[in-house]
Amino acid sequence: MSDAVLTDAQVADFRALAGMIIPASAQYGVPGADDPVIFADIVGSVGRDHGAVVAALARAAEVAGGAVAGLDAAGKAAVVATLQGEAGAMGVLVRLVLLCYYRDDRVMVSLGLEPRAPFPKGHVLEQGDWSLLDPVKARKPFWRAAP
Amino acid sequence: MRDKVDVVIIGSGASGAAVAWSLAETKMRVLCLEQGGWVKPTDFPSNGRDWEARQFGDFHPSPNVRGRATDYPVNDANSPIKVLNFNGVGGSTILYAAHYPRLHPSDFRVKSLDGVADDWPVDYATLEPFFAENDRMMGVSGLAGDPAYPAHQPPMPPLALGKSGTRFATALNKLGWHWWPSDTTLATTEYDGRAKCINLAHCMYGCSQGAKASTDITYWPHAIRSGVELRTNCRVSRIETGPDGMATGVVYFDAAGVEVFQPAEVVIVAANGVGTPRLLLNSASGKNPNGLANSSGQVGRNLMFHPYASIYGYVDEPLDGNKAPPLCLWSHEFYETDAARGFVRGYSYQLGRGVGSITEAITSTAAGRVPWGSGHHDAYRRLMNHRIGMAAICEDLPEEHNRVTLDPVLKDSDGIPSPKIDYTISANSDRMLDHAIGRATEILRAAGATEIGFDKPILFGGWHLLGTARMGDDPDRSVVNGWGRSHDVKNLFIVDGSIFVTSGGVNPTSTIQALALYIADQIKQRLATLFDE
Numbered sequence: 001m002s003d004a005v006l007t008d009a010q011v012a013d014f015r016a017l018a019g020m021i022i023p024a025s026a027q028y029g030v031p032g033a034d035d036p037v038i039f040a041d042i043v044g045s046v047g048r049d050h051g052a053v054v055a056a057l058a059r060a061a062e063v064a065g066g067a068v069a070g071l072d073a074a075g076k077a078a079v080v081a082t083l084q085g086e087a088g089a090m091g092v093l094v095r096l097v098l099l100c101y102y103r104d105d106r107v108m109v110s111l112g113l114e115p116r117a118p119f120p121k122g123h124v125l126e127q128g129d130w131s132l133l134d135p136v137k138a139r140k141p142f143w144r145a146a147p
Numbered sequence: 148m149r150d151k152v153d154v155v156i157i158g159s160g161a162s163g164a165a166v167a168w169s170l171a172e173t174k175m176r177v178l179c180l181e182q183g184g185w186v187k188p189t190d191f192p193s194n195g196r197d198w199e200a201r202q203f204g205d206f207h208p209s210p211n212v213r214g215r216a217t218d219y220p221v222n223d224a225n226s227p228i229k230v231l232n233f234n235g236v237g238g239s240t241i242l243y244a245a246h247y248p249r250l251h252p253s254d255f256r257v258k259s260l261d262g263v264a265d266d267w268p269v270d271y272a273t274l275e276p277f278f279a280e281n282d283r284m285m286g287v288s289g290l291a292g293d294p295a296y297p298a299h300q301p302p303m304p305p306l307a308l309g310k311s312g313t314r315f316a317t318a319l320n321k322l323g324w325h326w327w328p329s330d331t332t333l334a335t336t337e338y339d340g341r342a343k344c345i346n347l348a349h350c351m352y353g354c355s356q357g358a359k360a361s362t363d364i365t366y367w368p369h370a371i372r373s374g375v376e377l378r379t380n381c382r383v384s385r386i387e388t389g390p391d392g393m394a395t396g397v398v399y400f401d402a403a404g405v406e407v408f409q410p411a412e413v414v415i416v417a418a419n420g421v422g423t424p425r426l427l428l429n430s431a432s433g434k435n436p437n438g439l440a441n442s443s444g445q446v447g448r449n450l451m452f453h454p455y456a457s458i459y460g461y462v463d464e465p466l467d468g469n470k471a472p473p474l475c476l477w478s479h480e481f482y483e484t485d486a487a488r489g490f491v492r493g494y495s496y497q498l499g500r501g502v503g504s505i506t507e508a509i510t511s512t513a514a515g516r517v518p519w520g521s522g523h524h525d526a527y528r529r530l531m532n533h534r535i536g537m538a539a540i541c542e543d544l545p546e547e548h549n550r551v552t553l554d555p556v557l558k559d560s561d562g563i564p565s566p567k568i569d570y571t572i573s574a575n576s577d578r579m580l581d582h583a584i585g586r587a588t589e590i591l592r593a594a595g596a597t598e599i600g601f602d603k604p605i606l607f608g609g610w611h612l613l614g615t616a617r618m619g620d621d622p623d624r625s626v627v628n629g630w631g632r633s634h635d636v637k638n639l640f641i642v643d644g645s646i647f648v649t650s651g652g653v654n655p656t657s658t659i660q661a662l663a664l665y666i667a668d669q670i671k672q673r674l675a676t677l678f679d680e
Contacts (some may be wrong), residue, residue, distance in 0.1 A: 103505065111629050125467060128310075128527055135320055141296075
């Protein structure tokens with residue numbers, strides 16, 4: 001974790017952007033990425049990506065013509081239309097939002113995923129039908145002999 | 148200064164561990180210096196809820212991104228493929244996929260068969276006993292009878308097909324193309340103290356279960372019990388030579404940053420295809436101004452990566468996603484040269500099982516398949532766990548201009564000059580990549596996939612670091628002879644992927660280790676005359 005922190009204005013813009021990238025959905029019963037718990041995870045995970053996040057927020061403010069958090073719905077839609085095509089400038093910020101959003105218990109459960117670490121329980125993988133290999137087994141060796 | 152040892156090995160990864168274990172039976176005093184430390188199973192990402200996040204941070208395969216204190220920076224700005232590695236006990240086997248094909252017999256004779264590059268001074272038949280020994284030591288899972296290879300018997304059964312494997316198998320059968328369950332070093336049964344795979348699905352970034360064979364849990368426990376000393380957090384800066392031109396030992400920085408000279412009768416370098424030329428070039432002296440063991444001028448040249456393409460699509464049912472190892476099957480249908488394809492040599496496919504759920508969100512959002520805003524949820528839920536994908540591993544032929552040199556500015560934390568990479572993908576490789584993408588698209592369509600996409604090359608795809616201290620019989624065109632000894636320095640050996648003459652079209656770890664065991668065996672057989680002409 002880096003000691004570098006975001007300013008209050010940067011945090012407000014970041015939270016607005018998170019909600020613009022992933023809004024809440026009543027259909028799926030999930031919060032948006034601006035949910036207090038999820039956003040706290042996002043901000044707490046900035047760490048080594050601080051510089052890239054600050055640069056992305058500056059770009060967002062440039063496109064918004066000021067604070068992103070202060071925009072109305074139409075203004076936010078215009079910012080989204082521009083920024084989501086800028087994977088290079090926004091990539092790290094978006095990645096942080098997605099990394100933290102999709103590890104939230106509520107979101108994982110809604111996706112049918114178990115909210116847990118892979119270890120120690122692991123997963124079950126079906127064996128499959130090995131008779132599929134029969135036609136390949138019937139094939140003559142085709143590796144190339146070398147002198 | 149430390150007490151003199153008989154053998155000092157630089158690097159504890161795939162090849163260093165194998166050669167250390169093999170030499171232990173000689174009862175010589177064998178010491179291995181490793182710049183990193185031990186990685187505890189509890190440190191691996193799959194122990195935590197943030198397991199996907201950590202592959203972008205402290206477990207990223209690029210040392211430049213990972214930035215651990217034990218890493219050295221690499222200037223790879225002038226390469227479309229970035230250098231990947233891991234520095235610690237086990238080396239890059241800590242962060243490898245555990246895909247474990249052998250090179251084919253034809254790979255050792257490309258000049259004779261196809262008129263390109265050079266033949267190797269060893270062949271498949273010579274290495275075969277060492278492939279088998281290495282399979283037993285690493286613990287390989289697979290199935291005998293693959294018509295793409297000479298007969299061999301992996302000691303454990305293969306990984307399950309799962310939903311993804313079944314899809315691929317059905318598609319390839321429809322096309323009449325080869326497939327076979329991959330040889331892997333993921334234990335499918337309990338093996339030599341290792342637990343069997345429980346499908347943590349995060350193999351690449353270390354196995355908390357210990358089912359994946361990294362050399363810290365395979366060769367090293369045996370080597371240490373046999374008397375080999377493994378000294379960690381020791382970063383070698385140079386190899387010293389005496390007035391007679393023989394190596395006298397190595398200089399390293401210990402964990403406290405103190406410079407230490409370690410004298411040795413024999414020096415064995417096992418630092419990978421970037422670390423090894425870096426060390427030899429950093430060992431330049433008044434007598435060897437172009438670097439040690441470099442009278443041929445070949446040190447650092449002929450860097451081969453294996454250009455990779457990733458090809459993927461989406462099917463109408465959930466597949467294995469992140470509930471299984473990414474490894475599954477291979478296809479060697481297009482491995483050998485066919486002039487009608489417009490390129491020489493060939494490639495293999497590594498058929499996978501999809502990606503983690505968050506990785507899907509990140510890659511698909513970046514690619515524009517998943518939008519920002521209200522459409523995000525529908526788009527993402529349609530794709531999650533529906534991905535079916537594969538990688539094409541293309542043979543990279545040696546070219547002298549693809550090389551490792553020393554960066555004039557960049558240094559590691561001990562002040563040792565860093566490697567600089569200059570690399571371009573050849574026209575032959577480019578045509579091969581296009582062919583591989585085309586055939587992969589046919590496979591994916593036969594598997595019922597839509598929305599097919601690809602990445603060419605994979606940017607962070609420089610796993611295989613080969614060719615930069617090539618072996619050969621001609622001292623003017625190679626760095627080491629046919630059994631790994633430097634042409635110039637008679638008590639200096641190289642055993643890692645840098646001695647590869649050509650790359651083949653498969654993952655190289657199995658062959659790197661078989662070659663290391665072969666060289667160790669040659670050393671043992673020649674002990675009485677080891678330094679003779």
